[in-house]
Every structure is written in C-alpha cells, then in structure tokens.
Amino acid sequence: MEQLTWTGSLGTFLNPALAVAAAAFAVMAVLQVVLSLVVPAARGSTSRGLPGLAGLAVRVLFGLLVALCLAYLVGGVVMPYGKAGIVGAISKRFLPVWIALIVVFALSITFKRRLGLYGKLFDSNIGMIGFGLVMFWVFTGLFVALFGWIATHDPLAQISGLKNKLPGVPVPGAPENGLWPHYLLGGDNLARDVFSRMVHGSWEVIQIAPLATLFAFMVGITLGVPAGYYGKRLDTVLSFLANLILAFPVILLFYLLVTPEIVLTGIPSYMAAVLFIFPLVFFGVLLNSRYRTDPARRNILLALVLGAMGWVYLSLISQPGTVFAFMPAWLDLFDIPGGILVVFVSVVFVNAPTVFRIVRSLSLELATRDYVAAAQTRGETGWYIMLWEMLPNARGPLIVDFCLRIGYTTILLGTLGFFGLGLPPESPDWGSTINAGRKLLSIYPHPALPPALALLSLVLGLNLLADGLREESLKD
C-alpha cells in the first residue's frame, strides 16, 4: 500500500473550489461588516441596498462552503477505500456515527412539537449544531467501547517502524497480519495509532464527565437548597466551606489529592464514601417527603430504592487494596480501577461547591415566592417544599448549567491528563495524549493536534448546546 494523501483523487477539483469559496467568503464577510458600519442601516430594510446584497452573498457562500465540506465526507463514504484520501477514509470509518446522527436528527425534528424542551432545541441553529457535536462524540464513544467499531487499531499496540510517522502512513505487512492498512492520522512517539487513540479517548470522557457532573449536582443540590431555604447558621457554615474549596487553585488541589502518597493514606476512598452517599440521601429524602402521609407505600418504595442504591454504593466504595475492602467478591457488583476513582472523586469535589453556590442563589430567590408561602400555610414539611415545590422551578437554569459543567469537567479531566495525574500514562484519554505529544510538538505536531481538536469540539458543542437551551427556555 502506498502513502495516503489528505484528500486523494477528490482533492483534484474539490481543493481549488474550496480555496476559492473560502477566500470569497472571507472577503465578503469582512466587506459586510465594514458596510454595516459605513452605510447607516435604514430601519427595517436590512435586506435591501448594498448591505443587503453583501449579506445575501455571505449566506450563499457559506452554504457553498458547507456543501463542499460535506462533499469530502460523502465522497469518502461512497468511493472505494483509499481513493478519497485520509479525510475520505476517516469519514468512512465514522459511517455508523453518521447514520446514528441522521436517525436521531430525523426523529427529533419530526416529533419536535411533542418533546418539550428537548424538541425546542431543534428550533435554534446554535442548539442544533451543539447537539450534533456532542452526539457525534457520544456515539463515537459508545460504538468504540461497545462494538469496537470506528477504531482501526488497538490503541495500545505499537508497530515498529511507525514512530512519529506522518498521517496516512501505510502499516508494513498489514494485509498478512490482518491489520488495517494505514495509520490514518500517523503514529505517536511510541508508534501507536493516533486516530484509534483519539476515538478511544472519547469513551474515557463520556464515561467520566457526565457521571461526575451528576454527582456534583447531587451534592450541590442536597446542600444548596436547604442553605438557601433555611439560611442563617446553616447557610453561613456551608457557604464558608464552599468558598474555602473555591479559593484553592484547582491545580494545587489536584496535585494534593491525586498523588500516590495521598492514595496510600486512603483519603480519596474516604472522600468517595462521603461524596457518593449524597445521591442516597437525596433520593431518600425526596421519596420520604412525598409519601410521608402514606407509610405503607413509602416503606416499600424506600426499601426498594435505597436497597438498590445502597448496594451500588457499597460496591462502588469497596475496592480490594484500599481502606474499604469489606465486601466479599460475590457480593461486589463492580470494581473501578483505582486511578479512575481518584480522578472521579477529585473532579466531583472541585465542581460541587460551584453547583452549591448556583443552587443556593436560585433557592434564595425561589424561597420568597407565593407558592412557597402557600405550601408553608398548608403545613408541608421543609423538605417537601424544597424538593417538590422549589426544585422543579429551578430546573431551567440547572439544565443549562449542567451542560456547561460537563464541558468544564471535560476540561478538568484534560488538565489532569495533561499533568499526568491519576489516569495511567498509557491511557488513551485526550489530556494524557496531548501531554505525551507536547514534548516533540515543534517537530511532530500531528500526535497532539487530533486529541486537542477533539476536546475542543466536544466542549464547544456542550457550550453551544447550553446556549441554545438557554435561548429556547427564555422564550416562554
């Protein structure tokens, strides 16, 4: 097999076309901005005159650009392997993701009127782009981890002779050994496939980031709503503690929490035991306050929910080789590798105070509403008012912040990997890969750039999604 070029035979006519379209678009976009400053826009007539023409040209050219980019991707899927270059081959590997995305978008747009806030997302362009980016990485992560699709090589396998080789390099003796014929995005400094490591990295993020954010929200809500509702001493103490953690520079905290010495003393295990109990407390109080008047039903519900969650909780914190190793193996549902647990705990720990502050200020405001006073006169308990009257009314800002915070958690995970903390050094997560690639960055930038751009696109997607959700939830 010969070396792949970036665009293959597709590029012969698509590359010049793309260059011309991009140049024209840039010129027109600048022109449009200049015109909008020079020509005073008459009220309500933005579509007429010179500025109107420029605006139309920008829109047409932008459409053309998008169409050309799509042509590369579609061409890659349709044409035989290798003819459409690296871009085409990558596009072909992502075929399951494209299909899944098209199905999700088609279904969601068809039924968007019946889907509540999620459906409204498809009324805003920003929201749709963000959702698309996020789902792209979610599907990639799932397909890589569950079915082994998309990735072309084992992310840990080293093939001699491919160290730091440029994108599109052929793998020696690939057909005989049943290997994929190329390293699509080149090899890294240990001769591993950059492309496969990048797509495997998405699973690491999707595994940890949303779940860690969820736990941070559980902690923040369980402590923040009472702090805002009751105020006084409780609020003072909790706010002081939250500010204490927030005044720590995050990286210092990570260095203090995620070193092998600290792991030896078992502090992360104790923190896990404390932090992971909050979902149990939350759901216990939630159900108890709702069904307090119907003890028979409440007891069954509580026993079921708390029993199941308690079992998961105990298997979560019980790890062989740490301070909590009390559960026999047949009862222990799963074990989390030590490194991931430490990373998880520290990310939750860093995020929880910020969530606490947001929830607290939201509930401070909600506590003054009339329906709260009505519930108080009705004689409802404090927890019922907090969790069943106030919390549902705070859901809009909380959902938006949840999306933003997943992005922030992704950045934090990358930071941990970048400093080589927590996760094992051969782990394919994006931060570790960037860290490994940065040493030779000025000579071989190709191993570090793909994970960097992947992380950027995922966080950008989450930010855009949050923006779209905020816009749509403000409309009503």
Place this chain on the structure above:
Amino acid sequence: MLAFLLRRSFTMVLTAICLTFIVFVLTNLAPNLEKVAKSEAGSRITDVEVASWLEKNGYAQPILIRYGEWLGVWPGWTRTDDQGRVTGRCIEQGADPAAAPRRCGVLQGDWGHSTVFKEDVSSIVSTRLWQTAKLMLWVMIVMVPSALLIGVVAGMKEGSRLDRPLSTISILTTATPEYVSGVVFIGIFASSAVGLKWFNGSATSAMDDMTFVNFTLPVMTVALYGMGYIARMTRASMTEVMTAQYIRTARLKGVSFSNIVIRHALRNALIAPFTVIMLQFPWLLNGVVIVESLFNYKGFGWTLVQAAGNNDIELLLGVSVVSVVVVLTTQLISDIGYVFLNPRIRIS
C-alpha cells in the same frame, strides 16, 4: 462600610488559616514524610531508622504544634542529643543555640528551605513570582481591553451583524482550554515541520530577554481562555443597560448613538465585568501553571509543578500560601470595588 471591611477581612484571615492548615496536613502525611526521610538520610534505611530520623528532626510532634511552628506562633522545637549538642528548628547549622530566635515561621519571614532547588523558599518564590507577574501583566494588557471591546460592540446592538460573529468567537474561546490552544498555536505558528515559524514554541529565553517572538504565544494562550468569558459577561451587561429606560429617553431626546454608548451606557455596563475580571485571577493562576509548563517558562506555576512533583514540602507550602493570598485578596478587592462602583448597593 468599616464593619463590612472588618467582617470581610476576618473571614479572609480565617479562610487563609483553614486553607494553609489543610495544605499543611495534606503535604505532611506519613507517606510524604517517609519519602523525605528516605531522600535525606538514604533510600535504604529501615522503618525504625525512618522513625528516629523523623523524631530527631522534629517531624514526630503533633500536627497542630508543627503547624503552629511553621506559622510562627508556637516556639520552634529544640533538642539536646547525647553529646549535649542542641539542635532545633530555628537554630542554623553551627550557629549558637542561645542566640537563635524562639519562633521562626512564615510570620517571622522564615519560609523554610527547598529540597529541590537548594535555596530559601522566600527567595525562590519572590523571583518566580516576578517572572509570572510579567506574564500576567501582558496577559491583562492583551485580554482586558480586547474582551471589553468585543463585549461592548457585540452588546450595543443585540442580534446585529457584528453581534453574531463576535458572540461565536467568545463561545469558541471559552471552549478552548489553555493546553488545547497552546498546542494548536505551537502547531500553527512555531512548528518547524509544517508551521509558519513566526514565534518560538518555548519561552525559556523570555525570562531574561522578553521579545515579541518568544513571548507572544504564552500571552495569547492565557489571554484567550479568559477573554471569551469576560466578553460574554460584558455583552450581557451591555445588552441589559441598552434596554434600560434612561437609554430610551436619551434616544428619544435625539442623542447620537455613539454618544449614548460612550457617555451613558458604558459606565454602567462596566460594573459587572470589573468583578468578573477580579474573580478571573484564580482561573488565570490555573492557566499560568499550564502555560508555564507547556512553554517551559520558569515562573510561579512552573515552580508549583516542580514542588508538587518532587515532594518539596516547604516550597509547596510557600507556593500555596502565596496563591491562596492572591485569590483571597482579589476576592476582597472585587467586593469592595463593586460597592464603590455601584452606588445602589449599601452595605448594612
């Protein structure tokens, strides 16, 4: 106002004490101390020898007393060995024990000795902090005006032709952490293989001789991440002000648009970004650590990484104290500034 200041300062001091105590405990855990003993007295010593070394060097006392000694409020330990020689925390090697001060800690200006750099912590911290201050100064010079400009221009006409691209740019920069933008910048501007080779990928030479070539990329990298956030806050604040009643009145009076923006709206719109900029300092500290490691600029953040990575307890403590104090001071300034700038807020 005075009561407010006093209360805030009291909280600040309490926070600082709590934070330094936490750092002290976390850096002085048993495994860390064992590592120190082994690196000072030989890596093959037995557990008994480790214990006796710790005992001899004052590490075996209760943690609260040791924290007090480090802080300088508790008298430093002294110890008389079998030959009658007196050693102690505050007694220099070979110095006269009688002349040594009773207390020596952070409050007395004695920050301890770094095991990595073989130097006094206070001198390391002050030189490194100066390097970082230069970086921060340039970051602020680049970041604050451009962020405010983007925010004000985008926010003065919501949904205008300029608003959309500028808002998109600010979202993009908030989604780009320093280690991503740094890597991308080096790939584009500094890489010797494919890049433009405009700037240096390393800023080591910028420590003594700062030039456009070797200092642009680190400054840009730190500034970019914070810029989007400040710009978005400014935009939100600006759009809110532009819909206010008094702006409408001014327009109806026939005041020109540029006059409204500059004379009437800007002042009120910049109150919120001020607090945001002050609160950005902790995040900048974060970015500084990443950028200094990435560009090999030996400043404060780089020192933090070295201290933490090499188990240099006293240096790490010194670095933590400085960063905690920086964060808390900026919080205090932001609170006070907010009250000064916004006459509607009255502190009871």
